[in-house]
Amino acid sequence: MDEIRVGLVGYGTAGAVFHAPLIHATDGLRLAAVVTRNAERQAEVSTRYGAAGVGDVEELWERCDLVVVASPNRTHVAVATEALLQGKAVVVDKPFARTVEEARGVVRLARERELMLTVFHNRRWDGDYLTVRRLLREGALGDVLRLESRFERWRPVPKGGWREAGGPQEVGGLLYDLGSHLIDQAVQLLGPVREVYCESDVRRQGVAADDDTFVALTHDGGARSHLWVSSMAAQAGPRFRVLGSAAAYVKHGLDPQEERLRDGMSPRAAGFGDEGEERWGVAGTDAEPRRVPTEPGAYLDFYRDVAAALRSGGPPPVSPESALEALAVIEAAKLSATQGIVVRYG
Numbered sequence: 001m002d003e004i005r006v007g008l009v010g011y012g013t014a015g016a017v018f019h020a021p022l023i024h025a026t027d028g029l030r031l032a033a034v035v036t037r038n039a040e041r042q043a044e045v046s047t048r049y050g051a052a053g054v055g056d057v058e059e060l061w062e063r064c065d066l067v068v069v070a071s072p073n074r075t076h077v078a079v080a081t082e083a084l085l086q087g088k089a090v091v092v093d094k095p096f097a098r099t100v101e102e103a104r105g106v107v108r109l110a111r112e113r114e115l116m117l118t119v120f121h122n123r124r125w126d127g128d129y130l131t132v133r134r135l136l137r138e139g140a141l142g143d144v145l146r147l148e149s150r151f152e153r154w155r156p157v158p159k160g161g162w163r164e165a166g167g168p169q170e171v172g173g174l175l176y177d178l179g180s181h182l183i184d185q186a187v188q189l190l191g192p193v194r195e196v197y198c199e200s201d202v203r204r205q206g207v208a209a210d211d212d213t214f215v216a217l218t219h220d221g222g223a224r225s226h227l228w229v230s231s232m233a234a235q236a237g238p239r240f241r242v243l244g245s246a247a248a249y250v251k252h253g254l255d256p257q258e259e260r261l262r263d264g265m266s267p268r269a270a271g272f273g274d275e276g277e278e279r280w281g282v283a284g285t286d287a288e289p290r291r292v293p294t295e296p297g298a299y300l301d302f303y304r305d306v307a308a309a310l311r312s313g314g315p316p317p318v319s320p321e322s323a324l325e326a327l328a329v330i331e332a333a334k335l336s337a338t339q340g341i342v343v344r345y346g
Helices: 013-024 039-049 073-085 100-113 127-138 178-190 257-262 300-312 320-339
Strands: 004-009 029-035 052-054 066-069 089-093 117-120 144-152 193-201 212-219 224-230 240-244 248-251 281-284 289-292
Touching (some): 004 013, 013 029, 013 089, 029 300, 073 100, 100 320, 127 178, 127 240, 127 281, 144 178, 178 224, 193 320
Parallel strands (some): 004 066, 029 052, 089 117, 144 224
Antiparallel strands (some): 144 240, 212 224, 240 248
16 A cells, blocks of 8 residues: 555544544555544644544545544444444554453454454553563563552543543443553563452542542462552652562653643654653662663554554554453453452463
């Protein structure tokens, strides 16, 4: 394919902040059409990207080769399924689906149709995650004993919208949202999970889905992951705290790429994924700490790899099977929180 035409379904936060700018910045991809019923957003995508603003997914099929599903979570499976039936390659934003069973149906269909399917776990390209991955591969921390990872915010007044107010039927709440990223990162770093424990609460009035959740994982290798997602953290803990048999790594602050996308910075701009030295993490021990440069974040690599996979027939940037692993942990976490039990695999 000389040019891969992309149809984007949804132009809320996911579509407008992440997918559209990244697609537009990727060589070989052209944002051809965006599904949104909002007239102002239709005008914006036309002006900013030269894309057609259309009101329904049925208007995409003749306009695109690749469909990116960034619509509300409850629609992910239905839209992805229809796109595959129409012969289109598909990128699905996380969460892939509500259940593993639903997701497996989409994976089977993609295999039957011999179409590329991948899931937008963009946080695999966060600079802090890439730094942890490098330290573990180098053996700089020894054997990992515990991984602590957090996405915490101070948002005592709800923003509203389906993610907070819609309840389980909307596949909303922090466990499915930011929790998908934390669980995916933990599985990628430390391997398969054998036990899951979860505490999940709704802390704010007017909210129907979890807004303060803790997940503890025991991995097959014996390491443990402790993961927090919260809208009620008046003071945030470390983004990462990794304890090893030889040293530890502690990192505060969020990867800067999302903030820069929100500010309108091009993902192709010099320094887009770089982090200033003042925000670097610390490795070592209390007696011998050392500052560790943060690896450059690289969200754009996700769509570069999508384009390469479509041209060469090679693997997508995130295998749908690996996305199923994270979704299985989410299902186990929901069961654990509901019944107050540790869920054991195998």
